[in-house]
Amino acid sequence: MSRKHHKPDWVPENAGKEFTTSVMSGVEGGHDGIPGQASVAVPRKHTPRRRRLTVDEYVAGVLAGDRNVLGQAITLVESNSQAHFDMGQEVLRQLIPHTGNSIRIGITGVPGAGKSTFIEALGLHLCEQGHKVAVLAVDPSSTVTRGSILGDKTRMELLSRDLRAFIRPSPSSGTLGGVTRKSRETILVCEAAGFDVILVETVGVGQSETTVRSMVDFFLLLMIAGAGDELQGIKKGIMELADALLVNKADGDNKIRANSARADYNRALHYLAPATEGWRTKAYTCSSLNGEGIDAIWKVISDFRQQITASGAFEKRRQRQTLDWVYSMVEEHLRASFFNHAGVGSIRADIEEAVVNGRIPPTVAVQMLIKKYEG
Ligand SMILES: Nc1nc2c(ncn2[C@@H]2O[C@H](COP(=O)(O)OP(=O)(O)O)[C@@H](O)[C@H]2O)c(=O)[nH]1
Numbered sequence: 001m002s003r004k005h006h007k008p009d010w011v012p013e014n015a016g017k018e019f020t021t022s023v024m025s026g027v028e029g030g031h032d033g034i035p036g037q038a039s040v041a042v043p044r045k046h047t048p049r050r051r052r053l054t055v056d057e058y059v060a061g062v063l064a065g066d067r068n069v070l071g072q073a074i075t076l077v078e079s080n081s082q083a084h085f086d087m088g089q090e091v092l093r094q095l096i097p098h099t100g101n102s103i104r105i106g107i108t109g110v111p112g113a114g115k116s117t118f119i120e121a122l123g124l125h126l127c128e129q130g131h132k133v134a135v136l137a138v139d140p141s142s143t144v145t146r147g148s149i150l151g152d153k154t155r156m157e158l159l160s161r162d163l164r165a166f167i168r169p170s171p172s173s174g175t176l177g178g179v180t181r182k183s184r185e186t187i188l189v190c191e192a193a194g195f196d197v198i199l200v201e202t203v204g205v206g207q208s209e210t211t212v213r214s215m216v217d218f219f220l221l222l223m224i225a226g227a228g229d230e231l232q233g234i235k236k237g238i239m240e241l242a243d244a245l246l247v248n249k250a251d252g253d254n255k256i257r258a259n260s261a262r263a264d265y266n267r268a269l270h271y272l273a274p275a276t277e278g279w280r281t282k283a284y285t286c287s288s289l290n291g292e293g294i295d296a297i298w299k300v301i302s303d304f305r306q307q308i309t310a311s312g313a314f315e316k317r318r319q320r321q322t323l324d325w326v327y328s329m330v331e332e333h334l335r336a337s338f339f340n341h342a343g344v345g346s347i348r349a350d351i352e353e354a355v356v357n358g359r360i361p362p363t364v365a366v367q368m369l370i371k372k373y374e375g
């Protein structure tokens, strides 16, 4: 812009004072206003589309903790295309020997309980202690709404700027099964990249809690005082999945209520079977806003890890989870193979019609469909 041209580009004719009629001159220098930088356009090199990495480059980059490659490797693993799938699986196969060295923590609770705020508080606390923290979200609802409830990076502004942390929003396409597979693989990729604390955020929607429980070592249920137990999923048995209950927002006027809620939950927990063999689930309070109780809950998680590792239950759970994972992938594969089967597709509409109108019993319909599929 010429320095003499101190007028706006456009003003209505006969404009009064309500319109700007002059423009202040800009700061000398570069586009960011840093003096001394000439604002001449730097001739741009012709940049080709980002070259696709080779399997070796993905593996080496992830193992070196290169955040850029890590992000790309997760994208590869999450991809739905067949070409990417095969490559992603090869990358994963080579990374597997470098995985497992972390504590995987699932965090659930109703929307608004403060999960994201808590994760940021805990994450920052752990980074300061020298941990490398990866945050993932599992939000099957995002596959329906196309907008992630949980992928709100903005809420974790400080943590997302910390180079010791890595935040990955929920994969946003596919079935719950697909989201689950991707999340499990993302956990492994992050572990291979050296992250030793994996925080997985989920929301109390549908099966997401059981799903996340099936991929973590420690499952934390975040509660708020006075929100109504029913609303918070107590009746749905979520409490029985948890290794700790954490009443969040124990600050200000809410502190007394939070403490009494904790006592109530502790009484209720007496009657429940523990989620983890040899561990007693208890209720605690914290404030993700002022940080009170964050260190204490980390201590609980560390004690858990120590005790459960010593008893062998830690390893046993992981082995069981790996097998569950294998069979859930088998199921996913079989389901897709069945529903994509051309022969099955050709008779499905007729059979469905016959079943709903009572002309053939469901059991017979199953036999016909399976026969077509296997034949
Ligand atoms: N007073 C108070 N407010 C909190 C606390 N933790 C979260 N919040 C607030 O609760 C709201 C929901 O938090 P958010 O982390 O987005 O909840 P999420 O939906 O469970 O992820 C936000 O306005 C937070 O600022 C806390 O410990 N104390």
Ligand SMILES: [Mg+2]
Pocket: 115, 116, 117, 149, 150, 152, 155
């Ligand atoms: Mg959230």
